[in-house]
Amino acid sequence: ALDAEIARRFGELREAVVASGAAGWRDDADSLLAAIVLIDQFGRNLHRGSGEAFAADPLALQLAREGVAKGYDGQLPPARAKFLYMPFMHAEDAGAQAECVRLFEALGDADSLDFARQHRAVIEEFGRFPSRNAALGRESTPAEQAYLSRPDAGW
Template sequence: MTGDLGTDDAQVHAQAREVLDFWFGLSKEAQFRRDDALDRTIADRFGRLNHDLLAGEAAGWHDDPDTMLAAIIVLDQFSRNLHRGQAQAFAADALAVGLTLEAIERGYDRAMPPARRVFLYMPLMHAEDEALQDKSVATFEALGIEENAAFARDHRAVFGRFGRFPGRNAALGRDTTPEEQAYLAETGGGW
């Protein structure tokens, strides 16, 4: 995706459609595994959009379920692909959570198929916040996809144990406690 961030409805909807078609055109495995080639593709096609949305230019992206879901994917998922191992990977988390909560409040999630709702709810799972972790577990359990509910419970357990996700410590310049180091060593990376 090249050019400026969409400012009119037609342009925003076209950009949102491109994001959704790309992301949901990938296999589930591709969406969740580390892949440098995919990261480069996301950078080439959506890096500018990620930057612009993070800079606060998301006003036109709140208007309907598709545009809001696309913005959440760009801010939550694509940020992690674009900035692996860097603090910037988490810079859009608060904005993505805000959009997720707004989408839920508006009832946008109820009209979405489960595979899309997973990514609408994902910022809750990524949040380093106790109340949001609890909401993540409740939301994913209500969705009824056990694999995703299990991941939400696992994230909540790690957050409950450490009050944060130790797998982010290096990227965020945080000291790692001995207990966190043992956890990271035993799980091969963890959250």
């Protein structure tokens, strides 16, 4: 129901923001954050179970890096700043994961920091998120299969 509501209300807008590279959405903290939520969060709702859910992650990460570089995260309340940081957490990249942990340490949100550390540990172990393998058509290694069989695996 939530995915359908997001699709109805924001699907076309999200696709337009992605297609434009978020042109016109980068000039202030609120606009940039809105673009990140549309791209990073709503993309996962709109394309659940499909590799398309992750297709715009590079753009979301670019926007998040830009927002941090411009100090936009410091202009947002912590509850909103953490959404600016989510593309770092979603990145299959060790450097982005390290930055994510650093950002959440500075934010002081213990729950989000724990979640960031969990994501970093998966990337450190596998170099990718095995929970995405099926959606992305990737074959899981035996170690990834063992990980995925755990009840607490993936997100």
